Amino acid sequence: MEIASMILLFSCVFFMLLPSCSTLYTISTNQVAKDGDTIVSDDKMFELGFFSPGKSKNRYVGIWYKKISTGTVVWVANRETPITDKSGMLELSEQGNY
Structure with missing residues (x-):
C-alpha cells in the first residue's frame, strides 16, 4: 500500500493536533x-x-505507540529516503498523494 493510502486510512481514526489549528478528525x-x-x-x-x-x-x-515510553514505531513512510533536517512537511493533494 502506498503512503498516501496509508495516511488516508489512518486519518480516519486520528485527531489532528496542530498548535495553530483547532482539533480535527481528518487531514484536509x-x-x-x-x-x-x-x-x-x-x-x-x-x-x-x-x-x-x-x-x-x-x-x-511514522506512527508509533504513544503510551509506550520508548516510542515503539509501528510504521515508517520514508524509510529509504529520510529527511536530513527538521524542514519536513506532510501535505495531501486533492488526489490523496503526499
Whole structure:
C-alpha cells in the first residue's frame, strides 16, 4: 500500500493536533503538518509525526505507540529516503498523494 493510502486510512481514526489549528478528525488538503506537529488517535494509543531514531539526525514520518515510553514505531513512510533536517512537511493533494 502506498503512503498516501496509508495516511488516508489512518486519518480516519486520528485527531489532528496542530498548535495553530483547532482539533480535527481528518487531514484536509488545505492543511500542512510540519515537523513537530502530530496526529494522535482518539484513544491516545498511537501518534503520527516526524521522528529521529536513537541519535540519528535523519527524520522520518511514522506512527508509533504513544503510551509506550520508548516510542515503539509501528510504521515508517520514508524509510529509504529520510529527511536530513527538521524542514519536513506532510501535505495531501486533492488526489490523496503526499
